[in-house]
Amino acid sequence: MLPMLALAMPAITCHCFTDRTFETARPAAADPYFLATTQNSFFAAVFNVDKKTIVMKKQQGTSPDDLWIAYWVASKSDISPETLLQTRPKKESWKDVLTSFRISSKTVGTRLSNALDAKLSSALLADMVVEELFLRYQLLGDGELAALRKTGASNQELIISTIIAARTGKPARQIYLDVKTGSKTWGSLLTWATIDTKNMQREISSILKLQPK
Numbered sequence: 512m513l514p515m516l517a518l519a520m521p522a523i524t525c526h527c528f529t530d531r532t533f534e535t536a537r538p539a540a541a542d543p544y545f546l547a548t549t550q551n552s553f554f555a556a557v558f559n560v561d562k563k564t565i566v567m568k569k570q571q572g573t574s575p576d577d578l579w580i581a582y583w584v585a586s587k588s589d590i591s592p593e594t595l596l597q598t599r600p601k602k603e604s605w606k607d608v609l610t611s612f613r614i615s616s617k618t619v620g621t622r623l624s625n626a627l628d629a630k631l632s633s634a635l636l637a638d639m640v641v642e643e644l645f646l647r648y649q650l651l652g653d654g655e656l657a658a659l660r661k662t663g664a665s666n667q668e669l670i671i672s673t674i675i676a677a678r679t680g681k682p683a684r685q686i687y688l689d690v691k692t693g694s695k696t697w698g699s700l701l702t703w704a705t706i707d708t709k710n711m712q713r714e715i716s717s718i719l720k721l722q723p724k
Contacts, residue, residue, distance in 0.1 A: 531708075533698035542697045545708060546667040552712040553670045556719055557644050558582045562712060568596075576637035579666075580605055583640040587618045604630045641666045645673070648719050651683060658684050662691070671697055674711075677718045678704040 528544035530537070555562035560582070569575060573596060581595040584605075590612050602608045606627040609616055616624040623639050638660075645651050650673050651659070659669055664687050676683035689695040706714055 533696075533702050538699050539696040540698075545697045545701060546671055548708055549671040549674060549711055549715075550667045552715050553674070554578070554582070555712055556715045557648075558586065574633060576633040579637040579640040580633060583623075583643070584609065584614065584619055587620075588612070588614050590614065605633065605636060606630050638666060641669065645669070650677070650718075655683060659687060662687060671701075674715060674718065675700050675704045675706065678706055678714075 530541040531544045581592040585592040616627045672683040672687040
């Protein structure tokens with residue numbers, strides 16, 4: 512019975528980070544935590560949801576990509592994120608999820624609509640959701656956003672680069688490249704920018720308020 516029960520349980524993803532503070536002796540040790548907490552804080556701020564709720568869902572095995580998509584679609588419709596997430600495993604694609612609730616793909620925006628119609632992967636759809644949010648809040652221009660993606664920035668890296676850029680005035684792409692080339696770490700850059708990760712959501716909210724929606 513025990514193996515059967517184990518198979519029936521949802522995958523649990525550990526989000527317990529041992530290192531959560533920057534140390535000059537180990538400058539990159541806490542970088543995974545900084546990337547995760549900055550993304551979660553950004554998610555909580557833009558969708559007005561409790562950060563602990565998002566962390567818990569990830570710990571329970573909910574795909575981070577599906578979270579971005581579900582909350583974006585929910586923000587554009589009258590269907591809750593929970594309902595969308597519960598329906599996703601029963602459907603072949605996110606396009607089918609929207610169809611089942613009679614949500615027009617056009618409701619979610621042109622770029623995402625085209626991607627849904629093409630039944631692109633959840634990872635690519637999530638990338639587009641993050642990009643739509645960046646454009647909505649005018650965090651980066653189209654060119655800057657495209658340049659960062661071209662250099663290989665993930666959603667986590669895109670978000671933390673832009674938050675540091677907003678505080679320091681240094682281009683987000685250069686911040687990203689400083690880390691990728693090994694000359695800096697996320698922890699050292701956050702320290703340089705005097706950003707306290709304990710107040711990351713407040714930091715992000717203040718940045719978003721300065722930007723027109």
